[in-house]
Amino acid sequence: MPIQLGDNLTLEIEDLAFGGEGVGRVDTLVVFVPFVMMGERVEVEITELKKNFARARLVRVVTASPERVVPRCRYFGACGGCQYQHISYEAQLRVKQKQIADLFERMGKFPRAVVAPVIPCPTPYGYRNRIMIRSQWNGPAKKLHIGFVRQDNQFVEDLTECAIAEPVLNEQILQVRAKPPPKGGIKVVLRVQPENWVVPRDSFFQNNFFLLPKLVETVRGFLGASGAQHLIDLYCGVGFFGIELAEAVTAFAGVEYDQLAIQAARQNAAARGITNGEFIAAKVEDALPALLQKFSAAQTAVILDPPRKGCWPATLELLRTTRPAQVIYVSCHPATMARDLNILTADGVFTLAGVQPLDMFPQTQHAECVADLRAAQQGSPC
Numbered sequence: 508m509p510i511q512l513g514d515n516l517t518l519e520i521e522d523l524a525f526g527g528e529g530v531g532r533v534d535t536l537v538v539f540v541p542f543v544m545m546g547e548r549v550e551v552e553i554t555e556l557k558k559n560f561a562r563a564r565l566v567r568v569v570t571a572s573p574e575r576v577v578p579r580c581r582y583f584g585a586c587g588g589c590q591y592q593h594i595s596y597e598a599q600l601r602v603k604q605k606q607i608a609d610l611f612e613r614m615g616k617f618p619r620a621v622v623a624p625v626i627p628c629p630t631p632y633g634y635r636n637r638i639m640i641r642s643q644w645n646g647p648a649k650k651l652h653i654g655f656v657r658q659d660n661q662f663v664e665d666l667t668e669c670a671i672a673e674p675v676l677n678e679q680i681l682q683v684r685a686k687p688p689p690k691g692g693i694k695v696v697l698r699v700q701p702e703n704w705v706v707p708r709d710s711f712f713q714n715n716f717f718l719l720p721k722l723v724e725t726v727r728g729f730l731g732a733s734g735a736q737h738l739i740d741l742y743c744g745v746g747f748f749g750i751e752l753a754e755a756v757t758a759f760a761g762v763e764y765d766q767l768a769i770q771a772a773r774q775n776a777a778a779r780g781i782t783n784g785e786f787i788a789a790k791v792e793d794a795l796p797a798l799l800q801k802f803s804a805a806q807t808a809v810i811l812d813p814p815r816k817g818c819w820p821a822t823l824e825l826l827r828t829t830r831p832a833q834v835i836y837v838s839c840h841p842a843t844m845a846r847d848l849n850i851l852t853a854d855g856v857f858t859l860a861g862v863q864p865l866d867m868f869p870q871t872q873h874a875e876c877v878a879d880l881r882a883a884q885q886g887s888p889c
């Protein structure tokens with residue numbers, strides 16, 4: 508082993524890995540370092556040593572990247588929420604595009620050109636409409652910490668504001684702090700209700716309102732390009748995509764297992780006078796077989812917007828055997844998305860026509876992606 512725990516060394520950062528850490532090398536050993544940028548020369552201290560890689564703490568930037576900027580938030584580096592505030596916003600977009608293209612190339616052998624440039628968020632700070640505040644009794648400090656999980660994942664960073672949260676949520680953080688919960692760990696979800704949507708307290712809604720029009724425009728563009736007339740909106744939440752796209756198809760159905768979200772979806776559709784859709788409270792795995800029989804495959808587009816863990820293998824297998832004309836896969840977790848796209852496109856059953864990333868989560872390691880998949884004609888060689 509060329510290095511030891513606690514060693515101080517100087518590294519060149521050659522890349523930013525998925526998740527935000529910089530990649531440097533000591534001989535062939537990869538060293539991951541947070542809060543750095545490609546091209547930088549940095550001094551680090553080794554904090555973790557494994558057989559195939561090491562982790563290090565940034566001690567000092569020796570040669571800074573021209574893309575390095577002053578982080579806006581005073582908790583940056585300690586709080587676990589953000590990874591990229593030290594990089595200009597334009598550079599963040601380029602980094603995310605490269606990471607997604609790398610991932611798709613590595614996991615699915617998809618050509619890099621299939622991944623489009625990332626659509627930026629018009630408000631790269633103050634955009635998050637939902638945050639989770641935690642409390643934790645800090646024994647040594649004899650103090651209740653109220654804030655977010657720290658970068659080290661073990662403790663709560665005590666904070667009074669969040670630079671990426673909507674301003675109204677920052678007022679609510681102060682209200683939570685003014686009436687602190689008793690000792691011990693609690694979690695409080697603070698959220699801004701979207702205008703004109705009914706969303707039950709614990710149901711999902713996209714957590715950046717500012718980029719929602721672009722997200723809908725992207726999905727609408729893909730749907731329009733296939734010309735599908737039926738839409739199956741899987742993992743539909745409060746009916747967001749089905750309702751936004753209702754006028755583009757003759758009939759649609761949404762499926763979601765959160766019963767309260769489905770009730771809200773029906774209210775959201777009724778409030779807009781939408782009558783060409785139905786909402787089914789069920790697991791996708793249970794409801795999909797009947798829906799794929801109801802709508803003719805050649806005329807059907809299926810939206811998949813699963814949780815971070817991705818789709819069930821049986822759901823992907825059913826799509827492979829029934830071959831709806833189009834699958835539009837929406838995901839906030841490009842790694843599970845790449846895994847699932849790999850399954851859908853195996854043996855040429857579906858072709859990946861394009862991937863549009865959107866920066867729904869500026870300053871953080873996360874990105875939203877929308878993928879457009881088209882089915883090979885039934886009976887065609889694959």
Ligand SMILES: C[S@@+](CC[C@H](N)C(=O)[O-])C[C@H]1O[C@@H](n2cnc3c(N)ncnc32)[C@H](O)[C@@H]1O
Nearest residue numbers: 711742743744747763764765790791812813814
């Ligand atoms: C990422 S959210 C997408 C919601 C919606 N498409 C939107 O844009 O607001 C995923 C949704 O899938 C639901 N869900 C998770 N697993 C499910 C399953 N097996 N069957 C049905 N719904 C599921 C969750 O309750 C959540 O509402």
